[in-house]
Amino acid sequence: xxxxxxxxxxxxxxxxxxxxxxxxxxxxxxxxxxxxxxxxxxxxxxxxxxxxxxxxxxxxxxxxxxxxxxxxxxxxxxxxxxxxxxxxxxxxxxxxxxxxxxxxxxxxxxxxxxxxxxxxxxxxxxxxxxxxxxxxxxxxxxxxxxxxxxxxxxxxxxxxxxxxxxxxxxxxxxxx
Numbered sequence: 493x494x495x496x497x498x499x500x501x502x503x504x505x506x507x508x509x510x511x512x513x514x515x516x517x518x519x520x521x522x523x524x525x526x527x528x529x530x531x532x533x534x535x536x537x538x539x540x541x542x543x544x545x546x547x548x549x550x551x552x553x554x555x556x557x558x559x560x561x562x563x564x565x566x567x568x569x570x571x572x573x574x575x576x577x578x579x580x581x582x583x584x585x586x587x588x589x590x591x592x593x594x595x596x597x598x599x600x601x602x603x604x605x606x607x608x609x610x611x612x613x614x615x616x617x618x619x620x621x622x623x624x625x626x627x628x629x630x631x632x633x634x635x636x637x638x639x640x641x642x643x644x645x646x647x648x649x650x651x652x653x654x655x656x657x658x659x660x661x662x663x664x665x666x667x668x
Contacts, residue, residue: 526554533563551639560639563587566630570623574599574649576616578642582634584611584621589630592653595619599652618646622653 533546534553547553549561566589584591584605591605595617604624605611613619623630 523555528553556639558639559635559637561633561635564632564634566623566632568623568628568630569626570630571651571653572621574618574620574646574651575643576618576646577613577636578644579615579638580640580642581615581637582613583636584613585609585633585635586611587631587633589628589632590624591630591632592622592624593619594622594652598649602652618649620651620653 528548533548534550535544535546545562545564547560547562549556549559551557586605586607586609588607591609591611592602593605593611593613594602595613597618599618599620603611
């Protein structure tokens, strides 16, 4: 007669079930939480004159599958062309400097962000990123919702601020 208590035949404690206490602790030690020190970011990524970018979190460094994060330093007065990032969500955290964002069907909306501010760019929103300073670099942390580098350029939308001085180029904003 079955009394409903089957813990002796189907253990629920993974360590008891597999008897791998040492292997499990080693796995967690090396594959659990990862801290990437700010002075150990990976500059072994594509570089562009006027910018310096470094990867912190990606598939190669920590095995991240659904996000990418890194830093980017943008030259004064740099601007992107008009574009969107498909289904990706992007978060930009301004460390220092001044960022100007323009967005909308005709880039009719504008907002600026300074140190400590976060910028969220939803999927499929046409936009243009601008270093609002003509003499100070813009330092940001960028987080994307995927490792894919998705950029859909929108040449039919006139740039609100012509990207003629210096292009804002980073791992997903290529030089036009």
